[in-house]
Amino acid sequence: MKKTSLAIAFVLMSYMVSAQTATTGFDIRSSGMIYVVVAVITVIFIGIALFLFAIERRIKKLEQDS
Amino acid sequence: MKMIYQSWWKVLGVILVTYTMIAGLLFPVPPLPIIHETIRNLYFHVPMWFAMCVLFSISVFYSIKYLGNPKEEYDFIAVECVNTGLMFYILGLVTGMIWANYTWGEPWSNDPKQNSAAIAFLVYCAYLVLRNSVDEEQKRAKISAIYNIFAFPVMIVLIFILPRMTDSLHPGNGGNPAFGKYDLDNTMRTVFYPACLGWILIGSWIATLRFRIRMLESKKLNDD
Numbered sequence: 001m002k003k004t005s006l007a008i009a010f011v012l013m014s015y016m017v018s019a020q021t022a023t024t025g026f027d028i029r030s031s032g033m034i035y036v037v038v039a040v041i042t043v044i045f046i047g048i049a050l051f052l053f054a055i056e057r058r059i060k061k062l063e064q065d066s
Numbered sequence: 067m068k069m070i071y072q073s074w075w076k077v078l079g080v081i082l083v084t085y086t087m088i089a090g091l092l093f094p095v096p097p098l099p100i101i102h103e104t105i106r107n108l109y110f111h112v113p114m115w116f117a118m119c120v121l122f123s124i125s126v127f128y129s130i131k132y133l134g135n136p137k138e139e140y141d142f143i144a145v146e147c148v149n150t151g152l153m154f155y156i157l158g159l160v161t162g163m164i165w166a167n168y169t170w171g172e173p174w175s176n177d178p179k180q181n182s183a184a185i186a187f188l189v190y191c192a193y194l195v196l197r198n199s200v201d202e203e204q205k206r207a208k209i210s211a212i213y214n215i216f217a218f219p220v221m222i223v224l225i226f227i228l229p230r231m232t233d234s235l236h237p238g239n240g241g242n243p244a245f246g247k248y249d250l251d252n253t254m255r256t257v258f259y260p261a262c263l264g265w266i267l268i269g270s271w272i273a274t275l276r277f278r279i280r281m282l283e284s285k286k287l288n289d290d
Contacts, residue, residue, distance in 0.1 A: 038091050049080040059278045066285055
């Protein structure tokens with residue numbers, strides 16, 4: 001267990017290091033605010049997904065009634 | 067058919083798309099001139115077309131099935147898959163235009179890819195118009211099933227084959243550097259493939275919801 005978590009930690013660390021060295025035209029990560037956008041679109045999408053599940057529940061109810 | 071009532075694949079679709087929204091913005095991408103960070107659009111724009119293609123394929127499959135065995139259900143699946151597919155079609159076109167505005171200089175540059183996509187869009191709009199112009203239900207289902215079977219290969223040729231045979235600005239066409247071998251690196255693959263699968267599942271889910279509503283409507287109509 002300890003070994004696996006250590007391995008995962010190393011993989012993640014190498015990821016972060018490679019993420020820092022990648023240079024694109026304008027590095028949006030360097031501004032440090034991209035996480036806000038990520039949070040916003042994630043919330044939007046999860047909201048839409050929950051909405052779809054709600055629609056599905058309503059349809060299921062109608063199907064059972066008829 | 068039992069699958070449309072199960073929820074595991076819907077949850078899977080939601081998880082995959084949520085993952086791509088996070089990883090798609092945070093994972094590193096290869097530095098490329100002109101497109102810069104817009105390469106991330108690959109995770110969001112291209113899956114729209116994948117979802118559309120799968121939905122239209124399901125539609126054709128059920129159109130063929132309908133011709134062999136004229137069940138109302140098959141016709142409903144075919145039409146709702148086209149309806150949902152067209153939504154993804156519009157999203158794909160619009161997101162492509164937004165991207166083109168910043169990389170090609172204008173939203174619509176009469177590029178072969180754009181023009182054929184517009185033509186194929188009209189081909190599928192004609193499917194819906196054709197359906198609405200026939201009143202008799204069985205005739206409508208049969209004629210539109212035949213039309214659908216012809217429309218599908220036309221759409222494939224227009225969008226995926228013809229633009230590749232001429233000079234198109236679109237990545238992956240006419241000798242253009244694609245998001246392929248050289249710049250779709252392995253990190254991008256870990257986001258791109260789940261994104262495609264996730265959106266295909268979400269698209270199918272929406273189509274099944276519309277199909278079930280249509281079944282209820284038809285049942286209600288028959289009861290009255």
